[in-house]
Amino acid sequence: MSQFNELNRYLFTDAHARGELVQLSSSFKSIIKNHNYPTGVEKLLGELLCATCLLTATLKFEGDITVQLQGDGPVGYMSVSGNNNQQMRGIAKMAEETTADTLQTLIGKGTMIITIRPSAGEAYQGVVALDQETLADCLxxxxxxxxxxxxxxxxxxxxxxxxxxxxxxxxLPDGDGSVENKEKQVSDFDHLCQLTNTIKSEEIFSLEAQALLYRLYHQEQVNIFEPQKVSYVCGCSADKCLSAIAQIEPSEIKALLAEQGKISITCEYCITTYDFDELSLKSFISKVNH
Ligand SMILES: [Zn+2]
Structure with missing residues (x-):
């Protein structure tokens, strides 16, 4: 499965439509590692991870997308972020233990918030109710x-x-907007959906992208672009922790060090712990009187 952790984009040149295929292994493993999520939560997080990959691949600019699910169910919050380089991270926050395994029973009554942040320019947000049966239908x-x-x-x-x-x-937006054109587009779209709908999970989990795309679309005109690597990148660092510590009152930093001997910050996404002792925080507390 050499092509796993890859995203493929392609154009259906006759149908004026685009397609994407994402297949993930180690990036999915990394996102659930060390969290001990219940099975249903891991499963939904895997779906949200793929959904976010597919969305970030529709970006026409540098930036990132965060897809958040919020609701009154046992998993009150789930979020995955990714950028145009397909670097992903994500998290689920449990309100209570659960054996639930569907979107509705895990998240409950809630919303999906999609935030798009271009590297240059204003961020914007779209919100929809999570009132469909599956995450795919909500999207x-x-x-x-x-x-x-x-x-x-x-x-x-x-x-x-x-x-x-x-x-x-x-x-894709296409043509002159005439009725015939619109009808052709709708029927082309339905046809491509019918073909894609025949994917079986054992195929998408085992076939390499080229073989799967051939199996699905061999009668279509498909223009496949260079695949993109998908990776898990948390983005946390000791420097980012230090900027957070810089927001704390120096006298409070001193009190925490006196009490615990160090200040520890654990990243909630990747569960890495960063420890800072008195020496490494010297510049923050030098102004405090002894
Ligand atoms: Zn991290």
């Missing part, structure tokens, strides 16, 4: 209401094999 609904682009998404997640995968089909 299709998001595209329908916020962007008015016919889009369909398929998501697969297997916690036993620690594999997650997804596919997307989306119409």
């Amino acid at each position: 299709a609904h998001y595209f329908e209401v916020s962007e008015q682009i016919p889009t369909k998404i398929w998501l697969f997640s297997d916690t036993q094999q620690q594999l997650a995968a997804g596919a997307l089909v989306q119409l």
